[in-house]
Amino acid sequence: MLRTGVVVALGALALGLGGCEGRARADAAQSAARLLAAAEAGDRVAFEAEIDRPAVREDVRRQIVELARAEGLEVDGGPSDFALDRMIGPAAIRVVRADDGEPLAAQMKITGRDRACLPDENAKGRCLLSFRKREDGWRLVGMQAMDLTVEVAAVGD
Numbered sequence: 460m461l462r463t464g465v466v467v468a469l470g471a472l473a474l475g476l477g478g479c480e481g482r483a484r485a486d487a488a489q490s491a492a493r494l495l496a497a498a499e500a501g502d503r504v505a506f507e508a509e510i511d512r513p514a515v516r517e518d519v520r521r522q523i524v525e526l527a528r529a530e531g532l533e534v535d536g537g538p539s540d541f542a543l544d545r546m547i548g549p550a551a552i553r554v555v556r557a558d559d560g561e562p563l564a565a566q567m568k569i570t571g572r573d574r575a576c577l578p579d580e581n582a583k584g585r586c587l588l589s590f591r592k593r594e595d596g597w598r599l600v601g602m603q604a605m606d607l608t609v610e611v612a613a614v615g616d
Contacts, residue, residue, distance in 0.1 A: 480569050487575035487590045488564040490597035494588070495563075495609060498552040506549045510599040511591070516543045518589070518601035526604070546604065556613040563611055577609065 490509055497505035524537040563577070570576045575597065576586035587609055589601030 483569050483575065483592070484567045485564050487569070487592075487597045488562075488567045490590055490599070491563050491567065491577055491588060494599055495552065495554050495611065498549040499554050501549045503549055510547070511593070512544075512547065514591070514598075514600035515547050515602055516540060519543050519546055519604045522604035547602070551602070551607060553608045555608055555610045557610050558613050560610045560612040566611070579603065 494506065494509040497503075497509065520537045520543055523543075524534070527534055527537075566577055568576045568578055570586075570589075573592040575590045575592075577588040577590075579585040579587045585603070586601065587603050587607060588599060590597045591600045
């Protein structure tokens with residue numbers, strides 16, 4: 460009898476956590492949708508409302524430094540904040556609407572208690588866009604530094 464109660468309790472916990480993950484995925488996808496809409500419209504103000512600029516700047520800096528090292532270059536501190544800020548904006552993201560594309564909510568993956576990722580389907584384990592839950596909602600904290608193209612469904616995303 461006790462064993463049955465434990466199994467039922469664990470099952471309920473698993474369902475509850477699954478429900479939380481589904482809600483987190485949906486909330487992160489909403490932030491991603493707003494970000495992509497701002498990118499499509501070229502709306503810098505709406506774009507800025509969806510990002511954590513210092514976090515995105517550090518992520519892009521890390522990627523550029525890694526790329527330079529792979530090419531045998533070493534630059535102390537990496538690119539300047541000014542150069543990075545020019546790379547982080549609506550023009551940096553190319554959104555492609557595809558008839559066979561998946562809605563954002565289906566693409567989004569929860570990668571931690573407060574993190575979500577829009578995975579790169581061409582590179583396993585890499586995120587095109589990374590989000591983190593803050594007290595004021597989900598914000599972009601990382602993005603692929605170059606050739607960022609996001610494919611989403613043409614209808615119903």
